[in-house]
Amino acid sequence: MQPNVLSPLCNNNWDIAFMKNRKMGWLGSTAQRGFTFIELVVVIAVIALLAGVLIPNVTSVTKDAKASKILQLYDSMRTACERYYIDMGSLPIEYSGSSYNSASYHLLSLTQSSSNWKGPYIDHPLSTGDNPFDSTVYLYNSIGSHASNGFDLNGDGTDDATGTGNYLVLWGIPSDTAQFVDSALDKGNLGSDWKTSGRVEYVSSEKKLAILILDA
Incomplete structure (x- = not known):
């Protein structure tokens, strides 16, 4: 008797069935497929939702860090100003910018000729790097146009601090950052x-923030 040998046609049919079973995962393999349109829409919606939650929080943290x-x-x-005043009996100035490199513009940080000077009172000369928005910053000792x-300290519409006094002026400060600083120092409830x-004090048109330090 002839052995039962599958014909080539039978072999082809079996191969087709085998491949079909593999594709459908009947032999334990995992079917591979792409995302459907609906699944892509859901993923995009979730990403957009997360971005809407996270981006404002990141912006707020950045703003608070700069105000801090x-x-x-x-x-x-x-x-530093208090220590300088005790030693020297006067109020210091400290200017940023390449035009003010001499010691006469850096009374807190660079050595002065007076024997009463016991500084430095700060660890580096004031610079634009001390302004979180990389703009100019000055420490003045005479309250004036800047x-x-x-300064209306009582919120009654009258300037109480005038003349001699130390105050910081920073340029390039956005309004929301300035208001954060105000809420910390003035508690936001004066006037x-x-x-x-x-x-x-804040001048919106110039993005100029002024902070009184000492009123002598």
């Missing part, structure tokens, strides 16, 4: 306009 840097500068300069001629009352 200004507050840290205020604290360090206040301590601070609207005075009807936070920009013109208290220790913090």
